[in-house]
Amino acid sequence: MNSMEKVRPPPAGAEAGSDFARLSKKIQAAGLMARRPGYYALRITAVTTLYALGCTAFVLIGDSWWTLLTAGFLAVVFGQVALLAHDVAHRQVFRLRRCSELSGRLAGNLGIGMGYGWWQDKHSRHHANPNHEDLDPDLDPDILVWTQDQARAAKGLPRLLGRSQAFLFFPLLTLEGFNLHMSGIRSLADGALKNRAWEGILLFTHIAVYLGALFLVLPPGKAIAFLVVHQCLFGIYLGSIFAPNHKGMPVLRGADRPDFLRRQVLTSRDVRGGRFTDIVLGGLNYQIEHHLFPSMPSPHLRRAQAIVRGHCQELGVSYLETSLLHSYRQTLASLHHAGAPLRQPRASSLA
Structure with missing residues (x-):
């Protein structure tokens, strides 16, 4: 394994079974895979209430530049809805697949205009293959x-941006919200997408209501300003949540596939912080634990970390x-290193 550390054998006297199987037994014994319906009922109620408050404030403030504060508030709320949709997709909230898919589409497609089916497949x-250059779609x-x-094979936009991409990373996150919407719309052309009709109906309903509300309540200039501020901050928030998880960690290539435990642990990082960090990052600050046990309810991840x-x-x-x-510094350093071949001067044709 070129890009991974040498694997040590299990310690003497260890239980029979794989390293992950023995870890899983410890997690199960601690009761950390148990459902948390009360927690998720409270969280869903809180996020729904904040969503409704943001929409109400938007209408009440009306034709005023103060409405841009509402745009910032709703950017955070949209991020929290996305985090809820993430937990739903991993079957952390509902045991039944039907309930998970229905609530995921309501939150993703209808709530924030994100193609839930497209995103779930990608995620x-x-x-299955985090940080694998050939298999992880997040490394496309x-x-x-x-x-x-x-970088050496790059053409077009990646080649143009690659040499300065570490400096451009956070500015480019302002486009991530728009990218999510467009990716969801493009996915509707894929005949393999499950429940494509419902995906499209809910997605376009969100877009119609969102744009209709903007241009009914606000004059065109303020409506466009609200849209830009809201979507750009939403993109920055989402990107800032997901960037610390794997960027800058070892990248796998080709047949470089260690066992499940090492594949997840060595390509992920956790982020230190207290309860506030848990809320802001939606529990994804425990990325290692989440990747090992994707269906573990997020409030259990803190306890799982010690195990x-x-x-x-x-x-x-x-x-x-x-x-x-520090996770952001590692991310930016990794991007700068990746783009190095694009900063090297081309050899002169006369040399």
């Missing part, structure tokens, strides 16, 4: 390049936890 492939070089090999960290120490598997700011 499932990411979980659509705008940015994530490795030097991608997972201890198990990794027993195995000699590196377990990375950093501050949020």
Whole structure:
């Protein structure tokens, strides 16, 4: 395994079974896979209430530049709805698939204009092969390049942006909200998309209500300003949540596929913080634990961390936890390193 550390054997006297199986037994014994219906009922109620308050404030403030404060507030609320949709997709909230898919589409497509089916498929492939250059869709070089090999092969926009991508990363996140909407719309052309009719109806209902409300309540200039502020801040918030999870961690290539536990732990990082961090990042600050146990309710991830960290120490598997700011520094340093081939001067044709 070129890009991963050497795997040590299980400690003497360890239980039979894989390293992950033994960890799973510890997690199950601690009761951390149990459902948390009360927690999610409270969280869904809180986010729904904030959503309704933001929409009410938008209408009551009306034709005033103060409405841009509402745009910022709703950007955070949309981010929280996206985090709820994420938990729903992982079957953390509802046991039945039908309930999960229905609530996920209501939250994603109708609530924030995100194509739930498209995103769920993409995110499932990411979980199966995190940070694998060939298999993780989050490492596709659509705008940015994530490795030097991608930089050398880059053409068009990735080649243009790649040399300065570390400096452009956060400014480009302002477009992530728009990208989510457009990706959801483009996915409707895919005949393999499940429940495509409902995906489209809910998605276009959101767009129609959203744009209709903007241009009914506000004059065109303020409506466009609200849309830009809201969607750009929404994109920055979402990108700031997901960037610390894997960017800057080891990248796998080709047949480089360690066992499940190491594949998840060595390509992910946790972010230190208290309860406020848990709320802002939706529990994804415990990225290692989430990747090992995707269906674990997010309020259990904090307790699971001590068990997972201890198990990794027993195995000699590196377990990375950093501050949020340091995770961003690692992300930007990785982007700068990946773009290095694009900053090298081309050899002169006369040389």
